[in-house]
Amino acid sequence: xxxxxxxxxxxxxxxxxxxxxxxxxxxxxxxxxxxxxxxxxxxxxxxxxxxxxxxxxxxxxxxxxxxxxxxxxxxxxxxxxxxxxxxxxxxxxxxxxxxxxxxxxxxxxxxxxxxxxxxxxxxxxxxxxxxxxxxxxxxxxxxxxxxxxxxxxxxxxxxxxxxxxxxxxxxxxxxxxxxxxxxxxxxxxxxxxxxxxxxxxxxxxxxxxxxxxxxxxxxxxxxxxxxxxxxxxxxxxxxxxxxxxxxxxxxxxxxxxxxxxxxxxxxxxxxxxxxxxxxxxxxxxxxxxxxxxxxxxxxxxxxxxxxxxxxxxxxxxxxxxxxxxxxxxxxxxxxxxxxxxxxxxxxxx
Numbered sequence: 001x002x003x004x005x006x007x008x009x010x011x012x013x014x015x016x017x018x019x020x021x022x023x024x025x026x027x028x029x030x031x032x033x034x035x036x037x038x039x040x041x042x043x044x045x046x047x048x049x050x051x052x053x054x055x056x057x058x059x060x061x062x063x064x065x066x067x068x069x070x071x072x073x074x075x076x077x078x079x080x081x082x083x084x085x086x087x088x089x090x091x092x093x094x095x096x097x098x099x100x101x102x103x104x105x106x107x108x109x110x111x112x113x114x115x116x117x118x119x120x121x122x123x124x125x126x127x128x129x130x131x132x133x134x135x136x137x138x139x140x141x142x143x144x145x146x147x148x149x150x151x152x153x154x155x156x157x158x159x160x161x162x163x164x165x166x167x168x169x170x171x172x173x174x175x176x177x178x179x180x181x182x183x184x185x186x187x188x189x190x191x192x193x194x195x196x197x198x199x200x201x202x203x204x205x206x207x208x209x210x211x212x213x214x215x216x217x218x219x220x221x222x223x224x225x226x227x228x229x230x231x232x233x234x235x236x237x238x239x240x241x242x243x244x245x246x247x248x249x250x251x252x253x254x255x256x257x258x259x260x261x262x263x264x265x266x267x268x269x270x271x272x273x274x275x276x277x278x279x280x281x282x283x284x285x286x287x288x289x290x291x292x293x294x295x296x297x298x299x300x301x302x303x304x305x306x307x308x309x310x311x312x313x314x315x316x317x318x319x320x321x322x323x324x325x326x327x328x329x330x331x332x333x334x335x336x337x338x339x340x341x342x343x344x345x346x347x348x349x
Contacts, residue, residue: 001347001349002027002034002035002343002346002347003346004035006346007035007343007346008037010342011023011025011037011039011339012039014335014338014339014342015039015040018332018335019212019218019330019332020039020040020328020329020330020332020335021040021041021044021210021218021329021330022038022039022040022041022042022051022055022207022210022328022329022330023038023039023040023051023326023327023328023329023330024036024037024038024039024051024052024053024054024055024057024207024239024240024325024326024327025037025039025240025324025325025326025327025339025343026053026240026241026243026244026247026324026325027244027322027323027324027325027343028244028247028248028251028322028323028325029248029251029321029322029323030248030251030252030321032244032248033241033244034322036053036054036240036241036244037053038050038051038052038053038055039051042055042205042206042207042208042329043208043220044208044210044217044218044219044220045220047218051207052205053240053241054193054204054205054239054240054241055204055205055206055207055239055240055327056193056201056202056204056205056206056207056237056238056239057207057237057238057239057310057312057327057328057329058209058224058236058237058305058307058310058312059234059236059237059238059243059305059310059312059327060234060305060306060307060310060312061159061233061234061303061304061305061306061307062234062236062238062243062303062304062305062312062313062314063162063231063232063233063234063235063236063305064162064232064233064234064289064303065246065250065289065290065302065303065314066181066185066236066246066289067162067165067166067232067233067289068110068165068271068288068289068290069184069185069254069262069263069271069289070166070169070180070181070184070185071106071110071165071168071169071288072263072267072270072271072288073184073262073263074169074172074173074184075106075267076263076264076267079172079173080106080168080169080172081106082105082106082107082110083105083106083107084105084106085101085102085103085104085105086104086105086106086109086164086168087101087102087104089168089171089172090167090168090171092138093141094138094141094142095141095142095144095146096141096142096143096144096145096146097115097146097149099149100114100115100146100149100150103149103150103151104150105150106165106168107275107288108150108161109158109161109162109164109165109168110161110162110165110288110289111155111275111276111286111287111288112155112156112157112158112161112276112278112286113148113150113152113153113154113155113156113275113276114150114156114158114161114164115146115147115148115149115150115152115154115156116141116144116146116147116156116158116160116161116164117144117145117146117147117156117158117160118156118157118158118159118160128226128228129228130170130176130177130178130196130228130231132228132229133163133166133167133170133177133228133229133231134167134170134171136229137160137163137164137167137229140160140229141160141164144160153276155276155277155278155279155286158233159230159233159234160233161233162232162233162234162289163229163230163231163232163233164232165232166231166232166233167232169232177196177228177231177232177235178195178196178197181196181236184262185262188256188258188260188262189242189245189246189249189256189257190245190256190257190258191238191242191245191246192242193237193238193239193241193242194236194237194238194239194242195236195237195238196228196231196235196236196237197237198224198226198237200237201237204239207327207329208220208221208222208329209221209224209309209310209329209330210309210329210330211309211330211331212330218330221309225307234305234307238327239327240325240327243314243325243327244323244325245257246314247314247316247323247324247325248323249262250301250302250314250316250323251316251318251321251322251323253265253268253269254267254268270287270288271287271288271289271290272287272290272292272301273287273288274286274287274292275287275288278291278292282294285299287301289303290302290303291303291304293315293337295317295341295344296319296344296345296348297319298317298318298319300315300316300317300340300344301315301316302314302315302316302323302340304333304336304337306333308331309329309330309331310327310328310329311326311328311330311331311332311333311335311336312325312326312327312328312336313325313326313336313337313340314326315340315344317344317347319344319348320344320347320348322343322344322347324339324340324343324344326339326340
């Protein structure tokens with residue numbers, strides 16, 4: 001059982017030691033949120049104002065799990081198929097290796113086995129509107145040097161793979177990303193604050209990105225990098241409360257707080273299957289938009305997010321029956337895993 005007072009002390013100690021300006025941490029079991037707290041501050045210009053537990057953060061690649069569920073729901077409805085070549089959905093698809101165009105499927109995109117690379121350089125600023133996403137992807141993909149081809153079963157983490165998967169979903173359904181994600185995920189789970197739109201996210205308490213200056217003091221990074229072409233791979237903003245709803249959905253195997261089953265048991269099981277070895281040194285695997293991470297005598301399931309300096313993670317642990325969310329506004333990528341492991345370990349004591 002968790003000692004919440006001790007947990008708070010440990011988290012604050014870790015935050016200070018690792019120069020994290022602000023963060024929110026939440027823990028939920030299958031019935032509801034059992035712990036939620038803000039640490040540090042949202043804005044270095046007002047350090048006396050503590051972080052609101054439900055401040056908004058860029059959750060970056062945690063978006064990938066949401067994207068995967070959208071795709072899987074469309075597959076359940078017979079609108080999409082994981083094993084049909086993407087080119088059947090997007091006839092304009094052109095890649096740097098033409099042989100890959102014939103065989104690349106949504107299965108490959110959702111498991112990072114398509115051969116598409118992570119990025120050319122870092123995520124740049126880009127289009128602000130959803131209407132131009134497909135044109136950006138259409139122009140970019142032929143320029144990407146592919147690391148392998150589908151069927152080689154080689155893991156290569158790729159934001160572009162998930163961006164392309166989201167493009168397939170919007171093209172086939174004729175819906176915008178916002179409408180598609182709201183209809184299939186956010187509204188059923190009552191994740192009311194989660195959004196792709198920075199202007200909407202900023203209407204709530206918002207945790208600004210920070211870096212540590214040369215003088216050892218935190219500085220606010222005033223510029224928000226926005227590029228809707230990357231939305232499917234990492235475009236969502238969210239808060240701790242909404243992520244606890246997402247955590248309970250995952251703990252229940254695809255069932256919302258209201259009892260609505262969004263993913264069939266078989267579909268959810270397939271999502272959490274070890275489709276590809278991610279890293280032999282750590283024994284981590286990847287399912288459909290799901291990182292499968294070894295911890296103790298079992299695996300825990302979830303995803304990390306990183307859009308420097310934002311760092312985040314959500315993981316579920318069936319042994320303790322808990323989901324842990326960590327959202328940070330400063331660059332400390334290893335700490336999200338350290339906190340997740342610490343909380344699951346404390347829950348076992």
